[in-house]
Amino acid sequence: MHYAFLTHSNSSHHGSFAQTAAVSRTSRDCEAPEKEGQPFCLNAVVCSADAVKQRNLINSETADIRGKVTFDFKNPEALKALTTTLLQKDFGLQVEIPSNRLVPTLPLRLNYLLWMEDLIHFSDKPREKETKGVDIGSCGASCIYPLLATTTNKWKILATEIDNESVDCARRNVARNGLEEFITVKHVGAGTILKGAVDMDHTYDFTMCNPPFFRSERDADSSSKSRSNARTLPRGGKTGSSSEVVVEGGEVAFVRQMIQESAELRDMVRIYSTMVGQKSSLYVLKSELKKAGVASSTQTAFCQGNVTRWGLAWTFLPDVSLEVVSKKKKKEKPPMKYVVPVPVDPLCYTVSTVTSKLKAFFTQLQIEYKECKGNKRSSVFEVMAHKNTWSHQRQKRRQQKKYERQQTLEGNNSCETSVSDSTDTRSDLKGSGFTLPETPSPTLQSLSQTGITLIKRKGDEEYENNNKRLKKEEDESLQMTDDLLDYYNQTHNSGSPNEGSPQSTSQSELYSQSVKSGCIKMSQNLKINESAGDRFEENKDDKRHTKIVDNIHENEDCDPTLSPDTLQKRDDTSEGNSNSYLLNALVSVCKVGPDIVIEMSWLEGTHGRDAMHQVMQYIKNNLKIE
Numbered sequence: 001m002h003y004a005f006l007t008h009s010n011s012s013h014h015g016s017f018a019q020t021a022a023v024s025r026t027s028r029d030c031e032a033p034e035k036e037g038q039p040f041c042l043n044a045v046v047c048s049a050d051a052v053k054q055r056n057l058i059n060s061e062t063a064d065i066r067g068k069v070t071f072d073f074k075n076p077e078a079l080k081a082l083t084t085t086l087l088q089k090d091f092g093l094q095v096e097i098p099s100n101r102l103v104p105t106l107p108l109r110l111n112y113l114l115w116m117e118d119l120i121h122f123s124d125k126p127r128e129k130e131t132k133g134v135d136i137g138s139c140g141a142s143c144i145y146p147l148l149a150t151t152t153n154k155w156k157i158l159a160t161e162i163d164n165e166s167v168d169c170a171r172r173n174v175a176r177n178g179l180e181e182f183i184t185v186k187h188v189g190a191g192t193i194l195k196g197a198v199d200m201d202h203t204y205d206f207t208m209c210n211p212p213f214f215r216s217e218r219d220a221d222s223s224s225k226s227r228s229n230a231r232t233l234p235r236g237g238k239t240g241s242s243s244e245v246v247v248e249g250g251e252v253a254f255v256r257q258m259i260q261e262s263a264e265l266r267d268m269v270r271i272y273s274t275m276v277g278q279k280s281s282l283y284v285l286k287s288e289l290k291k292a293g294v295a296s297s298t299q300t301a302f303c304q305g306n307v308t309r310w311g312l313a314w315t316f317l318p319d320v321s322l323e324v325v326s327k328k329k330k331k332e333k334p335p336m337k338y339v340v341p342v343p344v345d346p347l348c349y350t351v352s353t354v355t356s357k358l359k360a361f362f363t364q365l366q367i368e369y370k371e372c373k374g375n376k377r378s379s380v381f382e383v384m385a386h387k388n389t390w391s392h393q394r395q396k397r398r399q400q401k402k403y404e405r406q407q408t409l410e411g412n413n414s415c416e417t418s419v420s421d422s423t424d425t426r427s428d429l430k431g432s433g434f435t436l437p438e439t440p441s442p443t444l445q446s447l448s449q450t451g452i453t454l455i456k457r458k459g460d461e462e463y464e465n466n467n468k469r470l471k472k473e474e475d476e477s478l479q480m481t482d483d484l485l486d487y488y489n490q491t492h493n494s495g496s497p498n499e500g501s502p503q504s505t506s507q508s509e510l511y512s513q514s515v516k517s518g519c520i521k522m523s524q525n526l527k528i529n530e531s532a533g534d535r536f537e538e539n540k541d542d543k544r545h546t547k548i549v550d551n552i553h554e555n556e557d558c559d560p561t562l563s564p565d566t567l568q569k570r571d572d573t574s575e576g577n578s579n580s581y582l583l584n585a586l587v588s589v590c591k592v593g594p595d596i597v598i599e600m601s602w603l604e605g606t607h608g609r610d611a612m613h614q615v616m617q618y619i620k621n622n623l624k625i626e
């Protein structure tokens with residue numbers, strides 16, 4: 001007989017619970033594909049379940065026609081025997097569970113504890129201090145959370161419970177495992193959740209709670225009509241007394257009271273948390289948290305097989321950033337990495353030097369940043385950008401130069417037809433007989449932006465070469481624009497361009513021809529790159545290609561003669577509104593062996609990961625340590 005054991009595979013920094021943890025499925029379930037987004041992977045750890053057999057968990061009547069024996073998950077006695085067997089086998093715990101009490105399913109309990117571990121870890125609690133927590137009103141008869149938490153982490157737990165019978169049984173379970181030094185079981189009155197439970201002379205690292213979810217016996221009955229039709233019936237049998245799972249007002253009322261009491265206790269506890277049984281409750285409770293004025297909060301989903309529960313945590317301490325924990329876990333793709341090159345003076349090659357440079361860039365680019373962590377070996381920031389300040393850098397610089405030049409001219413020249421801006425220059429030039437191509441530069445601009453920052457793909461030589469050539473040609477052509485303007489300004493200031501010398505005509509013709517041929521070449525290149533892009537995207541990501549093409553069109557509208565301000569305004573308006581982030585990412589600077597590595601993990605943003613790539617490119621281009 002083989003059982004599928006769940007192994008936690010996506011968590012945890014300390015690697016505790018890396019051991020096989022619990023059984024929750026039959027071997028038949030094990031063959032079923034995992035649910036999408038499920039944070040656990042089912043490692044089919046094959047184990048001989050002699051102990052399970054010995055305790056008659058296997059109902060031979062449930063053997064199918066091929067003689068395959070299955071586990072009877074509907075049978076509360078079988079569930080109880082399974083849980084106690086696993087606690088013994090995997091954690092060395094001897095646990096008694098009375099027949100009329102809740103049988104804890106281990107994967108869910110472990111999920112919650114692992115999340116708690118992560119929260120504590122990221123809350124930067126000093127390592128040397130022992131971890132003290134409270135298992136509020138949910139120690140139950142088994143005292144499951146305190147037993148697991150102390151066995152695996154040596155945390156000290158105050159476990160509270162209102163039910164007399166459960167309190168007695170929980171105390172026996174603690175004593176049976178010799179854990180009195182770590183766990184205190186406290187009998188509390190029903191009217192209080194936190195205030196009457198915690199010791200006012202102490203501070204705690206966390207509180208946790210698996211509250212009664214239901215407001216009535218009827219709700220608790222899985223076969224009742226109150227259950228939505230969209231939900232499949234639970235596979236497991238019902239265990240537990242109504243006093244354990246039912247509370248007036250259901251979980252929302254229970255947790256609401258908990259939040260209100262936490263607002264009074266505030267900093268006495270670093271992180272408050274609770275499990276939530278229904279997703280709909282989360283929305284209500286999150287607004288309660290807002291009302292209570294918490295400093296930060298986070299939520300997560302515990303997915304195990306068919307059952308999903310949610311975790312909600314909050315803090316009143318401003319230095320505990322819970323959002324970062326959930327965001328860190330949310331990131332689906334590996335972070336972007338950049339190994340900072342060693343400078344001439346290796347003494348400057350430190351995390352703090354790189355960190356200060358990054359802070360300066362963020363300030364310069366108007367990217368908000370919040371330092372989450374900082375020490376000699378690493379620093380972590382959460383960065384938020386509302387607008388794109390890093391694109392069009394070259395264009396903006398060039399525009400700025402032109403402006404400055406024109407301003408100098410205006411200062412020097414009282415001529416009526418002085419150049420006021422590049423658009424005027426264009427029309428003046430037209431009138432003057434110079435042939436300025438109608439809109440050469442939009443194409444160039446579009447190439448500048450699409451070709452360089454958007455079309456670029458790793459590893460495709462043809463692509464890289466095209467981009468390099470585009471960049472070179474663009475530089476040349478734009479340089480010519482500047483030269484032409486210079487030339488025009490010179491001739492214009494010294495008289496009418498119509499009176500230009502043969503030299504001026506030949507220069508303008510030369511210019512016009514080169515720009516034209518540049519444009520033709522570039523449109524060809526654009527096509528080449530587009531088709532290379534097509535090939536690249538064919539089996540990959542159609543959206544990406546659409547995006548490239550969209551950007552080409554968007555950029556074709558771009559007038560190179562726009563003022564730097566107008567350019568910026570255009571960036572601002574095209575890049576989303578003030579309520580949404582264009583980019584929200586985590587940036588870290590870490591010492592990894594001899595290297596200093598900058599990592600960027602995308603969290604969210606209206607422009608996807610492109611914005612993060614662009615900011616990283618900006619850093620690469622500009623980071624000079626000396």
Ligand SMILES: C[S@@+](CC[C@H](N)C(=O)[O-])C[C@H]1O[C@@H](n2cnc3c(N)ncnc32)[C@H](O)[C@@H]1O
Nearest residue numbers: 104137138139140161162163190210211212244
């Ligand atoms: C859903 S059970 C959870 C039991 C156990 N922690 C587990 O996860 O299996 C909820 C428990 O909270 C207890 N409880 C309900 N209200 C309480 C309160 N105000 N203070 C303390 N315990 C309470 C119930 O008696 C019950 O044992």
